[in-house]
């Protein structure tokens with residue numbers, strides 16, 4: 187494999203949720219230049235949308251949506267052009283892997299995950315027996331995808347996917363998902379008013395797209411409906427089924443942190459550049475605690491890659507085929523690492539040993555909320571204090587950084603938090 191410039195391994199696309207990123211990434215890759223501006227899109231009318239829905243009906247019928255169902259579930263639907271804006275959004279802000287992970291694998295999510303492991307222990311045990319995927323992995327996916335079912339998206343799917351099928355780029359892809367959503371409603375698996383999700387159509391605890399739902403969702407509680415919106419048993423089992431169908435190897439780890447020898451040839455790194463574990467051992471790679479590879483629980487002939495998510499100076503990982511399976515849930519190595527690491531933390535493992543190559547580490551969601559609270563106290567309008575540092579928060583951070591004579595990056599890290607905290611005269615804000 188060709189060595190990738192390390193800068194490109196920094197994670198882009200970050201304030202989008204995983205399923206949205208999935209779509210946005212493809213869109214960005216396919217269209218370097220935006221052909222359609224938001225203004226042009228907004229000039230489209232509801233009438234055009236309704237004509238489009240009429241035009242799509244025969245194809246929907248061909249895909250299995252009965253005319254009566256199509257009429258019933260699309261009747262009165264208003265186009266929502268905000269989803270086209272989301273589709274066209276190109277993040278100008280690139281989030282480093284350490285910022286990405288600091289928000290996804292923080293104390294809060296680890297505690298929530300452990301609580302969910304305990305409260306769902308019985309069903310998770312049966313899920314493991316049925317699909318061969320361990321509870322911590324399933325719960326980690328759940329935690330990253332929807333914050334354990336708390337954040338599943340508010341866009342009515344028929345409206346969002348209908349609009350995306352009629353306007354903007356990738357209409358063909360979205361048409362397939364639109365018809366799948368209508369088939370879900372037709373089967374009565376999920377009630378129309380409950381079929382809400384991300385702007386791009388990922389829904390429920392698992393954030394499956396409708397076509398993925400049709401392929402992989404399971405009815406685990408046996409009530410005759412595959413309900414990923416209101417039934418956590420169905421959702422947990424469906425996640426496990428997704429992983430199993432992706433090739434999950436039961437009982438095998440996703441990988442582990444390693445220490446590379448001095449002078450390690452980093453062009454050998456890469457998730458896909460798989461070699462026998464024994465070959466890495468021969469090259470001097472050891473587990474990060476110094477254990478030889480032979481004592482890591484993986485077979486010597488196991489094909490593994492070396493992942494360097496922040497380049498040669500950051501943490502290094504051996505990754506197995508199971509890491510690739512997690513990657514299959516949402517094609518981003520940062521995403522797969524977040525789930526892999528969260529699963530380890532849920533099993534009681536410590537944070538990574540090797541520090542990230544930065545003197546300004548990332549913020550947990552609690553710290554992001556604290557930073558937002560401090561920004562509000564400074565008189566900035568940052569919208570809701572939600573722990574997500576979006577455009578408004580970053581603009582406010584930029585202003586504060588300028589005022590403080592720092593480089594105005596708009597990035598929220600430990601440094602700006604520390605300074606604003608000190609200025610506010612307390613190191614233990616009540617809002618933490």
Ligand code: CA
Nearest residue numbers: 405407409411
């Ligand atoms: Ca069910």
